[in-house]
Amino acid sequence: MEITFLGTSSGVPTRTRNVSSVALRLPQRKEIWLFDCGEATQHQLLRSDLRTSQIRRIFITHMHGDHIFGLMGLLASCGLAGTVSQIDLYGPPTLDRYIASCLRWSVMRLPYKLQVHTVEPGEVFSDGEFTVTCRLLHHRVPAFGYRVSESDRPGRFHVEKAQALGIPFGPLYGQLKQGKTITLADGRIFDGRDFCDPPQRGRSMVYCTDTVFCESAVELAQQADVLIHEATFSHQEADLAFARLHSTSTMAAQVAAFAQVKLLFLTHFSARYAPGNPVQVEDLLAEAQAIFPNTRLARDFLRYEIPRG
């Protein structure tokens, strides 16, 4: 599970930050899942080492333009690439209406299957290896936070140890693998857990934008390895954050602290914090770290591989 930030600016692109998009690369299945798709996300992909043709699922948080205006161009380019067979798109009610209107008026026919799913709080997707859930955040329009959770993997089974003990091949090995206790014909008893490494904990990533501080973000992010949370404003602009239902750096940090995540990335910065402004994104970082020390700043093209265990 490798995260690449493709856009980290709020509202408008700047010279160094594009509008919102995050890519999650799943190398084991050669797939990329996108979270939001602001304008020029396909241009950012061109400049990254990610392959647009690997995009398999796209999760949209809410219908504001800076999170969706790159969708149509990306979907069109996936069609011209010629190697895409299906894309599943998840998002709020009306996402399907937006897509249908754009396809119609731009006279576009996609040469692959595009499946648009309207999400509701709860499970959005699950295939045994990954589960995606979402919660309703608190913004001016319905906005969903997403959590991708990898399933736990059973620990490695030490077959050579079972063999050395003379345990006969067959269904008993399967029971040991599952951690069960077995009794041999000769009366010996073995505990499967003695033959297996401890299970590998599945990794998890949570993406919360756009929202003011809310309990549902805390619930969604419980114990996550990585929380990506919007931090449009600095702490001193809390009034603006409450008025526009965006978060300050400190609200993001509070979510991370309450949820006991391992690592927090701040993103979706107001364009006002561009170089030259008295307040900089580094100040937002310091504000957040005072509450949640393991905080980092997202920037365009930053990659982060979520470590196992």
Added chain:
Amino acid sequence: MEITFLGTSSGVPTRTRNVSSVALRLPQRKEIWLFDCGEATQHQLLRSDLRTSQIRRIFITHMHGDHIFGLMGLLASCGLAGTVSQIDLYGPPTLDRYIASCLRWSVMRLPYKLQVHTVEPGEVFSDGEFTVTCRLLHHRVPAFGYRVSESDRPGRFHVEKAQALGIPFGPLYGQLKQGKTITLADGRIFDGRDFCDPPQRGRSMVYCTDTVFCESAVELAQQADVLIHEATFSHQEADLAFARLHSTSTMAAQVAAFAQVKLLFLTHFSARYAPGNPVQVEDLLAEAQAIFPNTRLARDFLRYEIPRG
């Protein structure tokens, strides 16, 4: 009248060429008029020396995504800039439906007046100084070519010459300025043309994309100072050009030659001619120059000031 190419690729962006957009800067009125608005046009503007806040009119050739998917993001950013009071948008029928749908589903309200005009062949805009006309080209969907024509300016009136000859101040000066012949009380006769420099010819720019070779492009481009014409394919791909109703380099050159324009810019190149391909855009240039020598290649951010006279 200064042209800046903001996107010169057909269909999809490449690492060096964005999808279609051309800016026409009119410094005397501090206005920018855009022709087409592919995705990330606002990003290209950010990287140019043009000010997004000066955009006053946008002319759309046709409804294919690579010519319109940058519109919504640009219109949104013009709103956030806070200094725009009106934008007039011109294009094919259904452009208004596309805009209305996108505004609706992205819950966007623009803080300025957006006027959408459906164009028909003929005059699209005129204000005394500039006239914009359009013609229907020949593409898979209705596509319009546009011509911007500057009005001729009367030559400078040499007031000092009239004074030296003792012509009395007053309405007679106005008649001389207009090139009329006057008779003084003392019987002397003067021809106004002797007091005026020859009129300055207005400049003109024509933009033709997407289209296969067509007579209406030739008619629209008659005697233009600059013709910007699509050249999606090289001459050897003429079959593809006819099948997809795009132009080859040589078709563009033929339009320029028949219309007797002063200068031809080729643009809207297929992404296949990217560095590394055996055929390059320079080959398209050579093919066109064999027919119309004063041909140049457009590239992103290339500026061209149309000279007077």
